Amino acid sequence: MKNREIAELLYETADIMEFQQIEWKPRAYRRAAQNIENLGEDIEKVYERKEKKGLTEIPGIGEAIADHIAEYLETGKVKKFEDLKGKAPSGTTELMEIRGLGAKKTKRLADELKIKTVSDLKAAVNAHRIRRLEGFGERSEENIARALRNYEKSHSRMALGKALPLAEEIIFVLKTSLKTSLKTELGSKTPKIDLSKLIYTGSLRRLKETIGDIDILAEAEGEQVGKVMDAFVSLPAVGQVVSKGNTRSSVILKEGPEVDLRVVPPESYGAALQYFTGSKEHNIELRNIAQREGYKLSEYGLYEKASGKHVAGKSEEEVYRKLGLEYIVPELRENRGEIKAAIKKTLPKLIDAGDLRGDFHLHTDYSEGRASLETMVKKAETIGYEYIAVTDHSRSQRIAHGMEIDTLKAQWDEIEKLSKRFRMKILRGSEVEILKDGSLDYPDEVLKKLDIVVGAVHSGFSSTEREMTGRIVTALENRHLDILAHPSGKLLGKREAYAADFGTVFETAAANGKVMEINSQPSRLDLNDELILRAKEYGLKFCISTDSHSVSDLASMRYGLGQARRGWLEKEDVVNTYPYSRLKEVFKKLRD
DNA sequence: GCCGTTTTCGGCCCGACTGTTTTCAGTCG
Incomplete structure (x- = not known):
């Protein structure tokens, strides 16, 4: 999947063009990049299927950018961008990421002080060379020094x-x-x-x-x-x-x-809430609509263009209504089709926290969890769940104290005992390792006694796309597997998703009736909104799980729920909203 | 460079804060 790669390239090109004081084009490039990021489909596949014509069908991409993308996909580079980059100093785009430095100032620093990299800038600040530049002064230099320290501390999200x-x-x-x-x-x-x-x-x-x-x-x-x-x-x-x-x-x-x-002030509160919630792309689209309808929209309210009369702004609902739109919840405001849907009044009715009836992924101290089985069950029942699945690690996950078959059976005994004391259904589950060859980490006779099998990949992250896709596909074709856990394997800010062809993964999962997990752990959020949108296209069902390792982790549900809502999911798309009586439709091995 | 109920050319979101500028440009969100 090269979407992100191409988007990055377009963003970078936009920065360089801005540095060279080229007007308007940077905006067009950024808009194109944004739409590629939000595409929800592999741009390479689009190109394979419909060639350049398919690319120009993407909003914000016209003839010229489509040619550049085609060139990139064919040859791995774009001559025009390379030339452009050759004309700008190498550290330009990095310098522009420093707060307070935009295209104009970066250019002047490069032209007049030969500052081309972050370390050049640091040296110039230390030698007090910046304050001598016309229009800069002492305060500017201090601010740049501070921005530099901040930039080095954390410019990550x-x-x-x-x-x-x-x-x-x-x-x-x-x-x-x-x-x-x-x-x-x-x-x-x-x-x-x-x-x-x-x-x-x-x-x-x-x-x-x-x-x-x-x-x-x-x-x-x-x-x-x-x-x-x-x-x-x-x-x-x-x-x-x-x-x-x-x-x-x-x-x-x-x-x-x-x-x-x-x-x-109160009369602007709704307009401001709308405006500052964003996204920027959503707002730009909204303002365009306002303009077409003869209004002007700002954070202070909606105004009639002709008379300047304030016509809405107290609440967000009022602003959307006045523009002829259904109210759009914050999670959808990404300019991914929600505005068109709001005009046609076809917005989805998103899943709510109150719809959730259980959790299909949690650990106890049988493997790497920190709380006992009973403690976890007790807490889940307080939340009001109707069912949970206990899914400790399977045997080959040594680091996570994966369970041998005997231990697993001992856990079943305890589940049986606890079931008599709790109203909630406690399901025998397991987070079963998907081994290198795609087989599962317990023999069939064990797997078939489990109510729910959550399959997961925890190793071999540097496998090729072909290997990883094959491994997951084999697992998805195994009739004992029910749920694919954290399907992309990414760890936020630490590890990229493994190379896998998610189109093939989703297609196989759909053909075999498997459920895709939305893992709510703050460090995972996997699937994320983009992959959820793609998976939904294949008609897949989802579950939102916490992957809890402690009692307090059970509260992480809201983060996964957020991703589900950003992925346009409705109650019906998410199987842990179903009453227990209905779960058998999804998980065939479930006991009564 | 893109786009079109302002439609093939001429626009392209809008307002706040900072610094050094005495009236505004640059940057940010």
Whole structure:
């Protein structure tokens, strides 16, 4: 799959063009790159099937870019891009990633100070050569120095599972601080701040698998604004204040990530929430619609273009309705067809947290889990689940204390005993290793006694695409396998997905009635939204599982649920929303 | 370079903050 590769190439080319002060083209290139990332289909396959014509059918790709992509797929490079790159200094695109440095400044640094790489920049900062440049000055130099330190510390994205609790914590502390300061001015006549309106927005609200920075929105007016901003920049977690204004302030936390706070008045709250939730691509599309309909849309509201009259903005729902659209939930706002669906009123009714009735992937201290079987069962029952599957590792997973057959049977005995004491159905499961040759890690007579077999790959990540695809396909053709766990094998920020032809994997899975897991572990989120969208095309069913290794992990469900919603899944697509009585339709070996 | 209920040319989202600039350009989201 070369989608990401090609998108990266287009983004890089856009940066270089911008550096060379070429107008408009960078925008076209970025838009094309974005659409390739969101394609949900292998671009190579598109090209094989329909050649260049297929490429130009992708939005944002016309004749010229289609030719470049074709050239890349045929030869592995694009002559025009190579030439372009040859004319720009080698470190250009990297320098432009540093906060505060865009195309113009990078160009001036290169032209006037011969700064071409990050280390050139560092040297220039240390020698105070930047402040002598016309239009730069001492402050600019200090800011570049700080941005440089930040860039080196972390220019990677944070996992959703880390960012979300962090944002919740910040909001909680900010609310507490504001409550206290509001109380101390008892008797003041200024309107109170509605603290329920203090929420996180941005990619976090869209539950994207990784987060660049944390965006927070608050509602306040008049002198209250200053109070919110003051409370925000003086939070204990703040390491550095980047900017502070009347509508926006920006800080960098000691922990690393940047947090932006925007404050808007009540009549604009909905428009601002919509705007800051993004995505950027979704918003641009929305503004285009607004323009066509004779409106102007900004974070302050929807305005009639002719009269300048404010016609919507109090709530998000109002903004969408006024534009003739069904309300679109944050998880769908990626410009992946949701706007067209909202116009036609054919948006999916997404799966909700309340729909989930069980969990098909969890570990106990029989293998690498940290809690006992009984503790896990007890906690799952408190959540209100109707069933769970206990899926400890199979025998060849030595590192994870994989279970020999005798131990597995002992676990079945304990499950039997516990079943008498708990209302919830406890299923005999196993996370069975898919071995190098695609066979499963227990003999058939053991597998057939399991209620649920969750197959997983944990080794041989550097296999070729052919080997890995063959291995998984063989496993999917095994009648004992029910669920394919963490199908892509990626670890966020640590390990790429293994090379496998997911088209073939999904096709085989669909033909054999297998279920695809959406693994909710914060470090995995696998399948992610893009692969879910692809898998759904093949008519596959999914399950959202936590892969819990401790009691607290059971709460990770919300991250997997987020990916499912981003992947347009409805209740019916996800088998752990089915009542137990219906599960037999999916898992044939299930006992009554 | 792309696109079209403004349709084959002429647009291309919009507003806030910073710094050094005395009226605005650059950058960001």
